[in-house]
Amino acid sequence: MDERHLYLVRLIRDLELSPAPVISLLAGDHDDCEQATGVLEMLARSGSMEARQVLRSYIREGEHWVDVLESVAGCWPVEWSDDLADVARSRLTGDEPLLWRCEPVGALAASAAERLAERQTSARQCCGGTERQPAAGAAR
Known part of the structure; x- marks a missing residue:
């Protein structure tokens, strides 16, 4: 853990400062974004819904x-980010598909697949275990 991140998190949290200056770093270069991400992750883990939502939004739209x-x-509970697997898949280009073979992102993909399977099972159970059959004479 980077001590600077912890220091900034404590300042923001204990003095009830706005995280806006840290959030603005996400729009900077790679290093700025990395620094901001570390601080915002820690803020989110300490209970900041704003930090959590900002990072989730950044994954949807950020550079x-x-x-x-x-x-x-790698650091959030799976339930905070497993739905982002679908978002990420839609943004993949070039070499990024290799991302799904690596941890911790692979765990997100697995969690998303489990969630889909659970939904399908629930839907089947909800409908009495029967699937709708096409009407007689309906085109397939």
């Missing part, structure tokens, strides 16, 4: 989204 996704996937 360095892959780095942020890898970082939050």
Whole structure:
């Protein structure tokens, strides 16, 4: 853990400062984004919904989204970010598909697949275990 991150988190949290200056660093270069991500991750883990939502939004729209996704996937509880697997898949280009083979992002993909399977099971159970059959004479 970077001591600077912890120091900044404590300042923001204990003095009830706005995280806006840290959030603005996400728009900077790779190093700025990395610093901001570390601080915002810690703020989120300490209870800041704002920090959590900012990072989730950044993964959806930000320039360095892959780095942020890898970082939050490694330190957040899975339930905070498992739905981002679908968002990430939609943003993949070039060499990024290799991302799904690496931890911790691979765990997000697995969690998303489990969530989908649970939904499908629930839907089948909800419908009495029967699937709708096409009407007689309906085109397939």
